[in-house]
Amino acid sequence: MKEHAHFVQLYDEDAALIESVASFLEGGLRAGAACIVIATPEHRASLDARLRSCGFDMDDAVTIRQYVALDAETVLMDLLVDGVPDRGKFDEIVEPVIARAGLHYPRVLAFGEMVALLSQDGKHDMAIALEKLWNKLALRHAFSLFCAYPRSAFCVDERIALGNICNQHSVVVAG
Numbered sequence: 001m002k003e004h005a006h007f008v009q010l011y012d013e014d015a016a017l018i019e020s021v022a023s024f025l026e027g028g029l030r031a032g033a034a035c036i037v038i039a040t041p042e043h044r045a046s047l048d049a050r051l052r053s054c055g056f057d058m059d060d061a062v063t064i065r066q067y068v069a070l071d072a073e074t075v076l077m078d079l080l081v082d083g084v085p086d087r088g089k090f091d092e093i094v095e096p097v098i099a100r101a102g103l104h105y106p107r108v109l110a111f112g113e114m115v116a117l118l119s120q121d122g123k124h125d126m127a128i129a130l131e132k133l134w135n136k137l138a139l140r141h142a143f144s145l146f147c148a149y150p151r152s153a154f155c156v157d158e159r160i161a162l163g164n165i166c167n168q169h170s171v172v173v174a175g
Helices: 014-030 041-053 058-063 072-079 087-093 095-104 114-120 124-137 156-166
Strands: 005-011 034-039 067-071 108-112 144-150 171-174
Touching (some): 014 108, 034 041, 034 095, 041 058
Parallel strands (some): 034 067, 108 144
């Protein structure tokens, strides 16, 4: 199996997040990797614009499925059962996207914000459950996953939740 990484960035400003994620995706696209983005409309638009400004033909990348962009809220709502992330739904919705990319490209890079949406709603336990589903998927498929959480999703009393979230990742980046 190919290498797997699961890392998280805690951020204060959207601009810092977009810079980091765009660099991650740019490196992947230049190396011929598939890039999967499950993000908010605003972040998807910012990433698309940034990648276009780097000279990428994003329309072509979408057509050849080297770049797949999905709406984080829509995907999240589709994989919840009774308000909780469901492994069966996750495997039905997310796994085929990762698997298909892995069949056609030497590496798969993914950026996801579904967990951030849960944490912003104070549903840290559900975010951890979703992180665990990603980790289980990594046992079956090789991909690098970049997660991001705004620091504003955590109040001082939620340091334990933040620590538990960070423990689901191989690398934690503050910035």
